[in-house]
Amino acid sequence: GENVEQHPSTLSVQEGDSAVIKCTYSDSAxxxxxxxxxxxxxxxxxxxxxxSNVGEKKDQRIAVTLNKTAKHFSLHITETQPEDSAVxxxxxxxxxxxxxxxxxTGTRLTIIP
Amino acid sequence: xxxxxxxPSWVICKSGTSVKIECRSLDFxxxxxxxxxxxxxxxxxxxxxxxxGSKATYEQGVEKDKFLINHxxxxxxxxxxxxxxxxxxxxxxxSAESGGFYNEQFFGPGTRLTVL
Numbered sequence: 001g002e003n004v005e006q007h008p009s010t011l012s013v014q015e016g017d018s019a020v021i022k023c024t025y026s027d028s029a030x031x032x033x034x035x036x037x038x039x040x041x042x043x044x045x046x047x048x049x050x051x052s053n054v055g056e057k058k059d060q061r062i063a064v065t066l067n068k069t070a071k072h073f074s075l076h077i078t079e080t081q082p083e084d085s086a087v088x089x090x091x092x093x094x095x096x097x098x099x100x101x102x103x104x105t106g107t108r109l110t111i112i113p
Numbered sequence: 114x115x116x117x118x119x120x121p122s123w124v125i126c127k128s129g130t131s132v133k134i135e136c137r138s139l140d141f142x143x144x145x146x147x148x149x150x151x152x153x154x155x156x157x158x159x160x161x162x163x164x165x166g167s168k169a170t171y172e173q174g175v176e177k178d179k180f181l182i183n184h185x186x187x188x189x190x191x192x193x194x195x196x197x198x199x200x201x202x203x204x205x206x207x208s209a210e211s212g213g214f215y216n217e218q219f220f221g222p223g224t225r226l227t228v229l
Contacts, residue, residue, distance in 0.1 A: 034218070043206060043220040044157065089156060100147065101218060103156045 002027040004092050006104030013080050014112050021107045023090035024072040030092040033073045034101070035064060038087045047088075048075070077109075085111045115141045117209050119221030126197055127229055133193045134224045136207030142187035143209035147218070148180075151204040163190045197228040 003026040013019045025033075031052035036044035050057045050064045050073065057064050061080075066073040077084055090104040116139040126132050136146055144165050149157040161182050162170040169182035181193040190209075194201055206223040210216055 032216075036220075041204075041223075041225070043222045046217060046219070049217070100159055100162060105156045 002030055002092055002094075002102040004090060004102050004104045006090050006107060008107060009105065010108045010110070012110045012112055015082060016079055019075075019077045019080055019084070019109055019111075021075045021088055021090070021109070022072060023074070023092075023104050024070075025092040025102075026071065027092070027094065028071065029094045030102075032093045033064070033066060034091050034093075035062075035075050036089045036091065038089065038106075044089060080111045082111050082113055085109060115139075115209070115211050115217070115219045117207065117219045117221040119207055119224055121224060122222060123225040123227075125227045125229065128198050129196055131193055131195045132197055132226060133191055134205055134207075134226075136190045136192070136209070136221050138188045138209040138219075141209075141211055143190075144187060144212060145210045146184060146190040147208045147210075148182060148190070148192050149206045149208070151206060151223075153204075157206065160192075194226065197226070199228045202226055202228045 006023045034049035035047050037047045038044045048059050048062050048064050050066050055066055061078045063076040088107045091101040093099050093101045118137045120135045124132055146163040148160045150160050151157050159172050160175045163182050163184040165184045165187050171177045179195055184190040204223050204225055207221040208218045210218050
């Protein structure tokens, strides 16, 4: 089955600086890679996703890159703000219907004011 | 985006009792729903995949007789924790797939279960 590794487990960044979180996956059949933000005691919220037919996707301060050959994808947050503090999870899935998401272990991001 | 609700948001029960958690897709039909368990400071662990009109598919190590899943309609799946024990205390989260080309997964707000 799929195995997703995520690094780092914790990350502290000065407000205004950029944050990068990296994930690797094992199953070459995976073709959908979402990123979720989870605040304490709340549900995971989809913040951005990427499919295997593109290498990069950007939405305002958030971007995701995908390297299919190396089987890794990354989340980039620029101009970080205190409200970006949360736990971020990457995930991978084959998009052939009813396929489950495999989650990374999470990264606790702390933005230092 | 699509909305998934979950009820109750929290529950405290005595050891040995059963607890039912409901997961509803409010504005879309979900053929497939997923149930996760999340312990403090850990990732989401998939417990089972719930398919409307058929038996759930459980992940390895999850007891199907303890965690009963019923997906009776395209908008409702239920998880019943039977004979709950303190070690079952956790944050239970459901999700539903939107279907279609994008087939995104939307999460419910979670249910905090505490077994005394």
